[in-house]
Amino acid sequence: MTTITHQEPSPNFTANALEAIRNNKGLQLLAVLLLVQLLIAIVLGVLNNRSGEFASGDPVFEFVSDNINQLEITDNDNTVNLTRSEDQWQIAGEPPLPVDQSRIDSLLLSLTQLKTGLPVASTRNSRAQLQVGDDNYQRKLTVTQGDSESATLLLGTSPGLRKAHLRQQDSDNIYSATLPVSDVPASVDYWLKKTLVAFDQITGISSDEITFTQNGEGDSATWTANSTDSGTGESPAELDTAKLSAAVSALQSLQVIGIAQPPTTATDSDSDGESKAQADPAAFTVNDGNSEIQVSLSQQDNTYHISRSDVAGKYEISSAIYNQLIQLAQRASWFPQEDSDTATDTD
Secondary structure (H helix, E strand, C coil), X not given: CCCCCCCCXXXXXXXXXXXXXXXXXXXXXXXXXXXXXXXXXXXXXXXXXXXXXXXXXXXXXXXXXXXXXXXXXXXXXXXXXXXXXXXXXXXXXXXXXXXXXXXXXXXXXHHHHCECCCCCECCHHHHHHHCECCCCECEEEEEEECCCEEEEEEECCCCCXXXXXXXXXXXXXXXXXXXXXXXXXXXXXXXXXXXXXXXXXXXXXXXXXXXXXXXXXHHHCXXXXXXXXXXXXXXXXXXXXXXXXXXXHHHHCCCCCEEEECCCCCCCECCCCCEHHHHCCEEEEEEECCEEEEEEEEEECCEEEEEECCXXXXXXXXXXXXXXXXXXXXXXXXXXXXXXXXXXXXX
């Protein structure tokens, strides 16, 4: 006997659900509300990740980079004033010092590109917490355009990599800005042009003990050396030209670490009227183009200094550069055989 059974098809729940929604206005409303909630959650998540960013919006101030002529940077201990004279930036002082142009250009670009986004805070308690208060800040930067138009920015704690909390002094709003405190130091050494004592075209070097003379120009140029005190005026049999070329290159590419002695308008002199440079451990004259420039090297504890007669101030250099340059004033570094013979004759 054959039994015939009837199998019901499995219900299509998805189709049934969609059919139910189409036929029920209440379910349609609930579905719309759910979709709206999902969209709101997504938008809030994006805004939360970008909260306080200086993104598209109004500029922090309507200044043009080329019209900014003064920057005053202050921290808890120091203040640095940078001023533009014609097209050149200088560290204000008497006399002024040249500024590292690449660093000032980078800061001006960052400032003119800052735009307001959503504030991260606006209460007075937040100022102290984020260190952007009128008297409690990590850095205060006053930007001046023209004769009197200025704006002051207060930089504080960092909310992330290469960022800082920022508040305009005349506003309550605090933002997260892509302007880290490390890019705005109140340090003269940071803003100083490090090549201010470097030379351009050296054709001769002389000291009380030895004279180096360049013969010819360009790649075919050669050097000779005469011992000033030898009495013969003759060059040594073999001049270490590689060593001399390295010392000359060091003078031409010289970069200082910072200021060792602030410049003054008055000429430093000893009681007998002699230049202090003459009293330094090593002094030599460099023929740079058509100019004769006195260079002095000195050491104090574990710091090493250099100065040149046409640049105000004394500047710190590395010990390696100091030891390389000091040989340019010493006969024994280039005439060791002569000194050895002299000592033998004396014995």
